[in-house]
Amino acid sequence: MNVKILLLSMLPSLSMAQGFAGLGTATDAFATPQRPAEFSFPADYGTHPDYRIEWWYLTANLQSEDGTDYGLQWTLFRTALATGEGTGWASPQLWMGHAAVTTPDAHYVTERLARGGIGQAGVTADPFEAWIDDWQLIGPNFDQLRMVATGPDFAYDMALNAHGPLIFHGENGYSVKSAAGQASYYYSQPFYAIDGVLTLPDGDIEVSGQAWLDREWSSQPLSEDQTGWDWFSLSLDTGKLMGFRLRQTDGTYYTAATWIAPDGATTAYEDGAFRANPTATTQVNGREVPTGWQVQLPDRDVDVTVRAINPQAWMSTSIPYWEGPVTIEGSHTGRGYLEMTGYD
């Protein structure tokens, strides 16, 4: 065991002790989300160091001029060993960045790690900037952003423009994750138009499409008997759908969803309304991962088949998971993103 593994294993949110990535462990001194959720912007674009975990999570469905589908991910995670900021190396805040580009037959992934307090990574709310090393999500404001990431074999430089309001999930942004009441603060900006250049081993490719940004923070979003989740963000021809299924050790699921009308009006659905069932699995990195799904939201007559554009979109990062673009067919059509964790 080297120091790196030692340190990583010490990080509560990164250890695999309980639940996926330790998200089910006790929180002690950390703050917990309370209802009713109240947000204040631009402050809530930024960090919440009294909560243990937090992320800025952007996924995009892109197409090049020849119609080829691409997927893109830019994620910054914050995880705290203790509450508060602290200065210099003594800061208890740790940062982890994941960037990926998915093509129909390749998946490029890279990861960055950083300590808080020294300026290597962080987030400022106004003007908005989220960064780790040379990766940036930066703009004059949250609606206009430039997004940059580089890896050993890929890079991208993208411009984002929001065409709709922020979306608050659950009870006005208070998103319940289990029957026991675990919850997080959760809002999204699903209305970004995106365009820019992907640099891949075969050369530069101009792409454009739609992007979806998730902001979420909490201290213990999963209960101890939850082992992972399957999360869908689907852009359909009549609206957008966010739905997730939390897998529980007794074989049951906890689900929740948000239906987003084109004008941004939302309907939240509680446990049971949203259904997702695997229809096909793929051998990925030595394990079986579901890469074909039947997704249903009967209240909106949604009954679609979701398929991975590249079933091998495995994120071989410190904490491995599956994340990639999907196609949608059935009662509705469109593109979307699928994230699956806890398939070890």
Added chain:
Amino acid sequence: MIKLGLWTLLSHWRRNPMQLFTLVIGLSLATALWSGVQAVNAEARASYDAAAETLGEGQFAQVTSTDGVIAQDDYIALRRAGWQVSPVVEGRLQGLRLIGLDALTAPNGLGPVDLTDGALTVETLLGGVIFATQDTLDRLVDVNITQVASADVAPGVFLTDVGTAQRLLSMDGQLSRLIVAETQPLNRAPLAEITPSLSLRPPQGGSDVARLTDSFHLNLTAFGLLSFAVGIFIVNGAIGLAFEQRRPVIRTLRALGFPLRNLVGLIASELLVLSVIAGAIGVGLGYLVAAALLPDVAATLSGLYGASVSGTLQLRPEWWLSGLAIAVGGTGLAASASLWRLAQMPLLAGARPRAWAMQAKRGRFIQALAAVSLLVAAGLLAALGSGLFAGFAMLAALLIGAALALPLLLDVVLGFGASRARGVISEWFWADTRQQLPGLSLALMALLLAMAANVGVSTMVSSFRLTFTGFLDQRLASELYVYTNDVDQAAQVQAFLKPRVEIVLPIRAATQDVRGLPTEIYGPTPHSTYRDNWVFLQSAPNAWAEIEAGQGAAINEQLARRADIAIGDRITLAGEPFDVLGIYGDYGNPIGQALVTESVFEALFPDIRALRFGVRMPPEDVPALTNALLAEFDLPDANVVNQAGIKAFSLDVFDRTFTVTGALNVLTLAVAGFAILMSLLTLATMRLPQLAPVWAQGLTRSKLGQIEILRAVILALLTTVLALPLGLALAWTLLAVVNVEAFGWRLPMFLFPADYARLAIFAVVAAILAALWPAVKLSNTRPADLLKVFSNER
């Protein structure tokens, strides 16, 4: 029935407890020798690995600054420009090395800490934890910080978080250097655009520490290999003995209807149990050997190369396992042949004494063929082969070939003795010795290898010592060395020293590529210090005079070998052509070196000023001048070096190396002697039918005993004589083939006849001691037993 069979087999040991003892002790000694050498080797290697990994030298490129300090802001600037670099803070904590790393950005494989202590909490980690070996932690006093013992940190090093290191060393906002990860992202700006004051140092081919210590390691590895071979021979002999002596029992059991399959199974399990017991004893003994030797090895390595090896021995599983494996595996190997023969032999033939020892007529031809082909292969490899593998293959071919050839050569010599023999007893003696050869050959092969190993290794170590002392004389010729901090101080120091000493010799160097190889160029002052001490391996006539007249250059052996430069060839230094007039040994230096005389150097590199000085002066005045220098100038103690002290220490270290090799020498010989003892014991009981007629014809029992001892001495002497050239060939291979392939320089070989004579005496003494007991036993054989030979057919 199985129980009864087992009981019968075991009854042999009850009747011959001494044989059981010799079997177990023989196996144990072989295992001890193997695992002892392994332990010393594994321990030293583990310490290097820890050192190399902790330091990360060589493995990765590094970003450095001229003054050894990098602002933390520069680190952040580099990270934000995409550079995957990781900070290192380095300094001294109470005189020991403290290294601070950032675990999140450090490349994998750096800073290993094995930690099973679950008591650590987030709070202690953020509050600061230092990792070190227990020995190192014990040397720390009054530091208010959590300390965790970890065996995998290099000895003498504290490992901690970069932030904690900054706090302990009062280096807030400062870093010492940056490690550059092997994988870097696309679109990275050049270093000079981001942090112009910093420079990038490319990865080195391997760590300096490892490179130097490897040379010493080769010595130990070769010894381990040889002791393994000796061990295998001994295990073989011990098993052969156990089988041979129980043939009559086995025949009787089989004649009584005991199934062969059960018999083989019983013997196999009996041997397995015995070998495990003997192996465990052997590993224990090996531990004692290693524990006794390790402090010397540790001192040797740390003194020689500055590589720190912890002086305490850990029971590493790898050598526990390898020790048991050689005992069980060797037993299995030896026993499978015997068991196979047992299964093949006709029921009643099992008891015919010497049936298998004599059945080897055809085998002998095959053996001769194998020996000759192996020796030819060794010769071809020496002449044509290249690469480290060829060197080791040659070593193996040479040793096995020689071992196989030994019985045949002895046979020829004994045949010659027989042809010259006059008189009945003499003729019988030669003939009987020849006849015994097959039974003794395994033991004699073991003796041959043990002797050859001793000759080879002591030649290598002694040659290394002579070379190294010569090298010290050459490189540390001045009595005092002074390192100054800058050009101004250098001028002041020079002015201060001039009236007080014989001569001040500036040492200055420039670095450039010569024929594509990185090379340091020196410009020594013309002085007898260099003329007298720098001995050339090869040179043109009058080389020093020519060089001092500015007519040419000398280069080190590394450069000569790698760039294939010979005397008289022309090289280019700073654009000017120079003839190579001399090639000198430069042991342990990884890169090329060239030297031209002072005036030429100044013309070639006018900007380079000397910061180091060698000072020639009467040795007794060195301490006083050192104190005066330190009082006058702002110089750290380490900048004024008394070379006599260094030299004395280096030689002291070498003498400790001799302790190690000496102890291992005695041990190998003891084991080989034991092999002879066992073989003679085997033969003693079998030879009664041959000795009885001689006794009946009037040769007394005590005379027979004396002849036995004489025979052992003659065989041991013959083997020793044959072992000498083999040992020298072994040493030559190690010094002139393996070392060149591994390190790029050849160690000159020296001969040490007095050492060899002493070794020969040891070998003969070992043989006499081994023959003594069987001889005494023979002279005490009851006449009734000898008479029985005539009365029954056994």
